[in-house]
Amino acid sequence: MESTAIRESRSDRIFTVINYTVLSLFLLIILYPLVYVVSASISDADAVIAGEVWLWPVRPTLDGYTAVFRHKLIWSGFANSIMYTAAGTLVNVVMTILAAYPLARKDFYGKNLFMFLFVFTMMFSGGLIPTYLVVKDLGLLNTTWAMILPGALAIWNMIVTRTYFQTTIPDELLEASQLDGCNDFRFVWSIVLPLSGPIIAVIALFYAVGHWNSYFSALMYLKSQSLYPLQLVLREILVQNEVDASMLIDVAEQAKREGLRELLKFSLIVVATVPLLIVYPFVQKYFVKGIMIGSLKG
Amino acid sequence: MDGTKTETGIAVRSRGAPGTAVWAAARPSPLKKMKKVWRLYVLISLPLIYLLLFKYWPMYGAQIAFKNYIVTKGIWGSEWVGLKHFIRFFESYEFWRIIRNTITLSLYSLAAGFPFPILLALSLNYVRNERFKKSVQMITYAPHFISVVVMVGIILELLDPRNGIVNTVLKLFGLQPVNFMGIPEYFKSIYVWSGIWQSVGFSCIIYLAALSSIDPALHEAAVVDGASKLQRMRHIDLPGLMPIAIIMLILNTGHMLDVGFEKVLLMQNPLNMRTSEVIDTYVYKVGLASQAVNYSYSSAIGLFKSLINLILLVAVNKIAQRTNQSSLW
Numbered sequence: 001m002e003s004t005a006i007r008e009s010r011s012d013r014i015f016t017v018i019n020y021t022v023l024s025l026f027l028l029i030i031l032y033p034l035v036y037v038v039s040a041s042i043s044d045a046d047a048v049i050a051g052e053v054w055l056w057p058v059r060p061t062l063d064g065y066t067a068v069f070r071h072k073l074i075w076s077g078f079a080n081s082i083m084y085t086a087a088g089t090l091v092n093v094v095m096t097i098l099a100a101y102p103l104a105r106k107d108f109y110g111k112n113l114f115m116f117l118f119v120f121t122m123m124f125s126g127g128l129i130p131t132y133l134v135v136k137d138l139g140l141l142n143t144t145w146a147m148i149l150p151g152a153l154a155i156w157n158m159i160v161t162r163t164y165f166q167t168t169i170p171d172e173l174l175e176a177s178q179l180d181g182c183n184d185f186r187f188v189w190s191i192v193l194p195l196s197g198p199i200i201a202v203i204a205l206f207y208a209v210g211h212w213n214s215y216f217s218a219l220m221y222l223k224s225q226s227l228y229p230l231q232l233v234l235r236e237i238l239v240q241n242e243v244d245a246s247m248l249i250d251v252a253e254q255a256k257r258e259g260l261r262e263l264l265k266f267s268l269i270v271v272a273t274v275p276l277l278i279v280y281p282f283v284q285k286y287f288v289k290g291i292m293i294g295s296l297k298g
Numbered sequence: 299m300d301g302t303k304t305e306t307g308i309a310v311r312s313r314g315a316p317g318t319a320v321w322a323a324a325r326p327s328p329l330k331k332m333k334k335v336w337r338l339y340v341l342i343s344l345p346l347i348y349l350l351l352f353k354y355w356p357m358y359g360a361q362i363a364f365k366n367y368i369v370t371k372g373i374w375g376s377e378w379v380g381l382k383h384f385i386r387f388f389e390s391y392e393f394w395r396i397i398r399n400t401i402t403l404s405l406y407s408l409a410a411g412f413p414f415p416i417l418l419a420l421s422l423n424y425v426r427n428e429r430f431k432k433s434v435q436m437i438t439y440a441p442h443f444i445s446v447v448v449m450v451g452i453i454l455e456l457l458d459p460r461n462g463i464v465n466t467v468l469k470l471f472g473l474q475p476v477n478f479m480g481i482p483e484y485f486k487s488i489y490v491w492s493g494i495w496q497s498v499g500f501s502c503i504i505y506l507a508a509l510s511s512i513d514p515a516l517h518e519a520a521v522v523d524g525a526s527k528l529q530r531m532r533h534i535d536l537p538g539l540m541p542i543a544i545i546m547l548i549l550n551t552g553h554m555l556d557v558g559f560e561k562v563l564l565m566q567n568p569l570n571m572r573t574s575e576v577i578d579t580y581v582y583k584v585g586l587a588s589q590a591v592n593y594s595y596s597s598a599i600g601l602f603k604s605l606i607n608l609i610l611l612v613a614v615n616k617i618a619q620r621t622n623q624s625s626l627w
Contacts, residue, residue, distance in 0.1 A: 015527045016424070023421050023434050030438050030495060036463060037452055051466035099345035102338035109331040114342065117349060124608050126356025127600030128578070129585040129593050133362075134355050152348050184337035213445035216560050220586060231447045238451030239564050262461065269451050276443045284439060291503045 041065070041266035045259030048266070064267030067260055074268070077230035084147045084229055085211040092207040093200060095153040096161050101188055103158075104165035105174075122155045128220075135221055146221035147211075147229070154210075157203045160290070164199040165192065202290035205283050212276065234272055238265055363598035376594075383598035392580065400576040403562075407490045408550055414498045416539060419505035420531055438499025450564040453492050454479065480569035489565060489574075493558065504546070505539055512538040544618055551614045577603045 035055060040048050044059035052058050068074055102108045103115055125131070131150065140146040169192060177187055193200075215231035222228060332339070358373075363383055365376040387393060418438065425431040444452075456462050457478040465475040478484050512534065520530045559578035566574045577599060585596025 009526060011526045011528065019421050019424055020430075022417075023425065023430075026418060026421075026498070027434055027437055030441060030499065033452060033456060033495075034440070037455070040455075049461045051461055051463070051469070053463075095345050095348060098341050102335075102342040105335070105338060107331070108335055108338050109328060114346070117346075121349065121353040123611055124357070124604055125353065126358070126360040127597055127604055128581050129597040129600060130356035130359035130362065131352065132586060133359055133593065134352065138351070149348075150352050152352070153345055158345075184335065184341070188341065209443060213443075213447075215445070215447050216563075231445055234445075234447045234451065235564065238447060239454065262455075265451065265455060269448050269455070272448050273444055277440070280440065280443060281436070284436065287439070287500075288503055291500075292507050 037266055037269050041263070041270045043263075045263045048262055049259050063260060064263035065271070067264045068267045068271050073225060073228065073233045074230070074271075076226060077228055077233035080227060081212060081230040084144070085208050087144075088148045088151070088211045089204055089208045091148055091152050092154070092157075093204050096158050096203055097188075097193075097196075097200070099153060099158045100161035101165055101192060104162045104169075106171070118155050118158065132220060141221055142223045142227065144227065147217060150217060150221075151210075154207070157206060161196075161199055161203060164196065169195060198286075198289065202286050205286055206290060209276065230272060234268060237268060360597055360601050362594050363601045365594060367594040367597075369593075379594075383595045384602060386595065387599050387602065392575070395572070396575055396577055396580050399573055403486055403489065403576060406486055407493055407558075408547075410490050411494050411497070411501075412543075412547065414494055415501035416505055416543065418498055419502040419509060419539075420535055422502070422506060423509045423535065424527060424531070435499070438502070440499070441496040442500035444496065446558075446560045446564060449492065449496060450561060453488065453565070457488070477569075479565070479567060482570045482573040485565070485570045485573045489558075489562065493561070504542060508539050508542045509535060548611075548614050548618050551610060
């Protein structure tokens with residue numbers, strides 16, 4: 001593309017103008033709702049209700065945020081989500097490597113059969129109810145394990161990891177270490193793992209975001225509120241509109257209560273997304289890398 | 299699948315190392331081959347156990363779709379009833395409505411969602427200002443990380459009939475406020491376009507990758523021949539994107555019947571149920587959320603869906619193989 005730096009023709013200049021316009025339009029459409037939500041969350045409740053907020057905050061206040069943090073379930077939801085995300089991701093990464101490494105080895109007898117067993121589950125599944133019954137039969141219902149074990153391995157990530165192993169770990173390395181008397185366990189631990197930093201980071205990120213954002217397994221498997229992850233708490237407040245009256249305790253009048261309820265929702269949207277948005281600029285390039293690795297067949 | 303000629307070629311040359319398995323002039327027995335790599339079986343055993351427990355056991359359990367499953371009797375003890383549950387589903391008055399909703403919703407999102415990431419990638423590819431490019435990418439990727447729950451929360455807030463921003467705008471123009479979420483006809487569009495809003499940036503990454511792998515010499519040659527940017531886009535970039543675009547289309551078609559179940563479930567309300575009920579939400583409701591749960595009936599519907607999905611995936615892949623070089627396997 002640098003080669004066009006000579007001199008642009010008329011049609012090319014028009015093209016460039018249109019191109020930038022289209023992109024700016026994309027940008028605005030995507031950005032506006034985000035900015036609006038943030039602005040509304042720190043605006044005065046009455047202004048939000050009256051529709052005075054357009055782009056920037058009106059009469060800034062932190063009422064919504066104080067209401068959010070006074071909510072008992074939100075704290076436990078946060079704690080649970082962090083726990084599920086950390087533990088779940090650890091299990092995911094370990095399982096993915098355990099499956100991907102043998103499948104990446106050429107001398108793994110029965111490799112194709114195993115690979116088929118894995119890939120087939122991507123195309124066909126027993127379904128929601130049979131899976132639920134298995135979780136129930138294993139006695140995992142309403143336990144922390146129900147949030148971790150049923151999704152312990154994502155086949156797609158496993159395939160990506162396997163491709164990475166196949167393409168970046170040379171066979172010569174394995175041969176040399178075997179000559180030196182290194183067995184497969186040791187090889188995975190002291191050679192494969194240290195060489196796989198990028199892929200481990202990428203799949204860990206994918207898994208972690210998945211855990212943080214998931215609500216459906218919690219909806220299916222958990223009964224007690226004390227185990228609820230943040231997303232399920234959010235669902236009750238944002239979608240089902242069940243705002244606990246006790247948290248609005250010091251606001252007497254109905255009108256104000258109504259306003260605070262709206263404000264709380266905006267603040268909640270921001271609070272729930274902030275952890276991801278804080279790390280987002282740092283991890284964005286890894287996600288891009290992950291997609292790239294996934295898209296290129298090894 | 300990886301036993302290509304080059305690989306074996308390399309293995310033969312590295313004969314000196316007894317550790318490699320493909321060093322197999324004398325063809326050792328399978329048992330010997332297995333023994334040599336027994337540690338790999340140990341490694342993969344945990345994932346295999348997971349697979350058996352949480353993937354294959356449910357497939358085995360799916361037989362309750364052909365039985366009258368009674369919890370106390372278990373899967374084995376319950377009696378066979380053949381295709382009763384399937385027939386009941388096919389004959390129920392809900393059947394056509396659910397199927398139609400599922401198919402139109404997925405076709406709509408497939409058709410509407412397909413061109414935008416490509417358009418975005420093509421546009422981005424011609425931006426020479428690095429900073430502008432970076433910021434467009436950064437911002438368009440961001441919604442991807444918002445959870446479904448929050449996403450639906452945002453939709454509900456923006457479209458709120460009383461104080462959502464969209465209705466505020468309508469009122470400004472002297473129009474009546476609209477209860478968007480309560481009008482069945484609007485459900486699909488809200489679902490699809492909010493989905494595009496959320497995923498367009500992230501889906502374009504894969505096309506950007508494809509574009510960056512196009513040989514720059516093609517572009518240079520085209521410039522020398524006096525091609526305009528638009529012509530280069532049409533004759534170089536678009537053909538370069540075709541293989542990956544087709545693979546994406548196949549992948550999406552294979553999952554046609556699993557429309558974003560989690561989002562649909564969240565966006566549903568009694569008012570828009572007529573157009574928002576899809577197979578997955580119906581399975582969930584019949585099997586888990588209703589007062590009188592019916593595991594067998596619900597499993598039958600789920601199994602029906604899985605089967606259609608599998609058939610679609612295989613069929614689309616076959617068609618792609620015939621008409622084009624690119625296919626999934």
